[in-house]
Amino acid sequence: MDTKTETSQRDAEHRQLMHTLDRIDLNIEEINQRLAAYAEDIQAQKEYLWTSRDEMDHIEKISARESIEQAVMTGDSALARRHKLEKLRHSPYFGRFDFAQQGSPEASPLPIYIGIHHFYDDLAGQSRVYDWRAPIASLFYDYETGPASYQSPKGEISGHITLKRQFRIKKASIELMIDSDVHVVDDVLQDTLSQASDDTMKNIVATIQRDQNAIIRNDEAHTLIIQGVAGSGKTSIALHRIAFLLYRFKDTLTSEDILIISPNQVFSDYIANVLPELGEETVNQVGMETLADELLSSQYRFETFFEQTTALLEKNDEAMKARLHFKASPEFLKELDRYAAEVEAKRFTAEDIWIARRLVPGWLLEEVFKKHRNLPTNERLGQVSWEIERKIGNQYNYDLEPDERKTLKATIKGMLKQKTLRETYKEFYTWLGKPELFKTASRGRLEYADVFPLIYLKMRLEGVHSRWRNAKHLLIDEMQDYPPVQYAVIGQLFRCKKTVLGDSYQSVNPYSASKAEQIRQVLRQSMYVSLNKSYRSSIEISRFAQHIAYNPDLEPIERHGKPPAIHRCSSRKQSQTAIQQLVHEFTASTHNTLGIVCKTQKQASLVFKALEGQFDKLQLLTEQSTAFGQGVIICTAHMAKGLEFDRVIVPEVTATHYATDMERNLLYVACTRAMHQLDLTYHDQPSHFIEHLTQAA
Numbered sequence: 001m002d003t004k005t006e007t008s009q010r011d012a013e014h015r016q017l018m019h020t021l022d023r024i025d026l027n028i029e030e031i032n033q034r035l036a037a038y039a040e041d042i043q044a045q046k047e048y049l050w051t052s053r054d055e056m057d058h059i060e061k062i063s064a065r066e067s068i069e070q071a072v073m074t075g076d077s078a079l080a081r082r083h084k085l086e087k088l089r090h091s092p093y094f095g096r097f098d099f100a101q102q103g104s105p106e107a108s109p110l111p112i113y114i115g116i117h118h119f120y121d122d123l124a125g126q127s128r129v130y131d132w133r134a135p136i137a138s139l140f141y142d143y144e145t146g147p148a149s150y151q152s153p154k155g156e157i158s159g160h161i162t163l164k165r166q167f168r169i170k171k172a173s174i175e176l177m178i179d180s181d182v183h184v185v186d187d188v189l190q191d192t193l194s195q196a197s198d199d200t201m202k203n204i205v206a207t208i209q210r211d212q213n214a215i216i217r218n219d220e221a222h223t224l225i226i227q228g229v230a231g232s233g234k235t236s237i238a239l240h241r242i243a244f245l246l247y248r249f250k251d252t253l254t255s256e257d258i259l260i261i262s263p264n265q266v267f268s269d270y271i272a273n274v275l276p277e278l279g280e281e282t283v284n285q286v287g288m289e290t291l292a293d294e295l296l297s298s299q300y301r302f303e304t305f306f307e308q309t310t311a312l313l314e315k316n317d318e319a320m321k322a323r324l325h326f327k328a329s330p331e332f333l334k335e336l337d338r339y340a341a342e343v344e345a346k347r348f349t350a351e352d353i354w355i356a357r358r359l360v361p362g363w364l365l366e367e368v369f370k371k372h373r374n375l376p377t378n379e380r381l382g383q384v385s386w387e388i389e390r391k392i393g394n395q396y397n398y399d400l401e402p403d404e405r406k407t408l409k410a411t412i413k414g415m416l417k418q419k420t421l422r423e424t425y426k427e428f429y430t431w432l433g434k435p436e437l438f439k440t441a442s443r444g445r446l447e448y449a450d451v452f453p454l455i456y457l458k459m460r461l462e463g464v465h466s467r468w469r470n471a472k473h474l475l476i477d478e479m480q481d482y483p484p485v486q487y488a489v490i491g492q493l494f495r496c497k498k499t500v501l502g503d504s505y506q507s508v509n510p511y512s513a514s515k516a517e518q519i520r521q522v523l524r525q526s527m528y529v530s531l532n533k534s535y536r537s538s539i540e541i542s543r544f545a546q547h548i549a550y551n552p553d554l555e556p557i558e559r560h561g562k563p564p565a566i567h568r569c570s571s572r573k574q575s576q577t578a579i580q581q582l583v584h585e586f587t588a589s590t591h592n593t594l595g596i597v598c599k600t601q602k603q604a605s606l607v608f609k610a611l612e613g614q615f616d617k618l619q620l621l622t623e624q625s626t627a628f629g630q631g632v633i634i635c636t637a638h639m640a641k642g643l644e645f646d647r648v649i650v651p652e653v654t655a656t657h658y659a660t661d662m663e664r665n666l667l668y669v670a671c672t673r674a675m676h677q678l679d680l681t682y683h684d685q686p687s688h689f690i691e692h693l694t695q696a697a
């Protein structure tokens with residue numbers, strides 16, 4: 001395109017933008033008028049209700065109140081629409097394509113503008129901007145210029161895209177306009193990725209990539225398992241997918257129906273903004289441990305996943321690793337199943353009994369007992385007695401006397417080998433011939449690795465209750481951190497559709513991890529997809545991380561930045577000075593977030609103490625933290641999972657700190673949190689994971 005044509009197209013787009021903004025303003029004005037009319041109407045109705053209350057009968061009052069409520073609801077939906085239009089006013093769209101539909105009578109291709117929300121111009125009766133989730137919008141993500149087709153509710157529509165254009169519009173002005181046939185490399189994506197981070201996750205509607213779009217719009221898979229390399233956009237995609245499903249199934253699916261199982265509160269807060277930004281309400285989020293506590297009716301105290309990881313790192317306890325490893329194996333689940341079946345079969349020894357000289361056959365008792373396997377033991381026994389009493393009534397036309405009822409209850413109770421769930425679970429290990437595999441954590445609490453097996457057993461023997469059970473779509477992030485037994489519980493509890501995502505290279509606890517293949521064996525009817533392009537980090541950082549844990553599938557995006565630096569220090573003290581210096585550099589930069597990502601919480605606390613008082617906006621993340629803001633964030637790699645920072649410092653990458661496979665994973669997670677700059681420090685001997693990099697970096 002020559003400069004003259006470009007200028008004239010820019011001018012045309014500028015006029016189009018101004019026109020769209022005018023139309024938005026007119027629609028906002030019209031809504032304002034309607035809102036004023038509603039307000040007056042509501043006021044008038046209220047006054048009428050008040051002044052005429054003595055003359056109105058009950059029915060009339062109800063009807064007047066209903067009419068007021070109806071008016072308020074109409075007003076609310078007008079307000080919601082105004083809110084969307086006001087948002088669109090800043091940036092009504094981010095893309096355009098011109099589409100000539102096959103067989104259409106239109107002489108020239110139709111320009112279609114795509115934005116974060118739909119803008120239907122009520123006054124003109126015309127769609128001016130299409131929601132990014134509309135069927136036609138998939139053309140924007142799936143094609144460049146040339147032949148193209150999409151699935152509309154009426155079937156496949158084919159045609160030709162004659163122009164594709166991307167915009168960045170801010171404060172109602174076009175900052176960037178790029179035609180895709182002119183720029184082969186996606187400049188808008190590059191531009192987006194090079195920007196400084198936020199303390200919350202951003203939406204990516206303007207630059208969703210083709211493979212990502214396919215995942216977002218997949219509305220068929222019952223369970224979609226996404227294995228994606230670090231920074232491939234898994235979490236973003238999963239949230240956009242939820243927004244898409246809410247749009248696609250708006251009549252049957254609401255935000256109330258969605259449940260996210262998230263790794264911790266900081267992560268929950270980090271992602272909480274994405275759906276509201278996309279025009280949807282926030283959805284429910286629950287942590288694995290909160291869910292576990294609910295399923296165990298708060299009857300058992302247990303250590304947390306974070307504590308378990310910390311114990312593994314700090315104690316290097318081989319027996320503990322063996323326990324965790326076994327409990328994360330598919331064989332374990334099979335054995336637990338066998339055991340549960342045996343317990344269930346043997347725990348109730350039904351035999352013929354005589355009550356009030358009437359026979360109750362053993363087979364009947366057994367049948368009724370089996371039928372109520374979903375009740376807690378005491379309730380179940382009560383239910384069996386009650387049903388047998390009713391059957392005696394029907395069969396023999398006889399009502400039991402109180403003392404006969406008491407005898408019946410006691411006899412049925414005597415048939416059950418009564419044990420607590422915990423005892424039954426503990427005996428599983430004796431049954432296996434491996435009693436050493438059951439060990440309690442500090443203060444008599446259950447080890448985290450025992451929590452879900454216990455819940456599983458409870459489900460088999462007694463049943464569980466959960467307020468989340470009716471969720472219609474479940475999203476699980478960091479799938480690699482949950483062993484098969486955890487999926488078995490989730491699979492039985494939630495029969496709904498699921499999106500499960502993670503990266504096997506980012507397991508913070510390799511002794512109780514799952515790969516996608518193992519998850520698929522537990523969660524049947526699943527579909528597997530992978531995302532291999534990594535968007536978060538500059539290519540220099542991605543390559544550096546690849547040297548720590550090589551993932552052959554990872555394809556870094558070609559965005560350049562400063563090469564990572566390894567700072568060799570003579571002592572721990574000097575390492576602290578180097579970190580201080582790097583923090584000073586950060587505070588003088590245009591970047592917003594710096595993560596100092598440590599191996600353990602103890603180390604993180606020490607780094608925090610060393611920097612405390614010297615810098616504003618310094619925050620130590622702990623297991624109890626609920627959010628993080630801009631500035632300097634000090635945390636463990638475990639806590640940093642799923643988060644990202646403009647810059648990352650990994651302190652003390654020494655031979656003693658980072659030696660095992662687990663520590664390699666943590667180092668990998670820490671390094672892949674960096675978007676633009678990465679610094680590592682060490683003293684004495686560098687970790688052998690970076691030894692070969694100390695020269696190059």
Ligand SMILES: Nc1ncnc2c1ncn2[C@@H]1O[C@H](COP(=O)(O)OP(=O)(O)OP(=O)(O)O)[C@@H](O)[C@H]1O
Nearest residue numbers: 204207208209230231232233234235236535536642
């Ligand atoms: N299509 C895209 N357009 C713009 N940015 C993108 C795109 N895809 C991913 N990103 C950016 O890449 C970064 C990583 O995304 P996200 O956190 O969703 O990835 P992830 O796969 O869940 O990462 P990890 O597993 O490493 O935590 C984010 O900054 C996100 O905005």
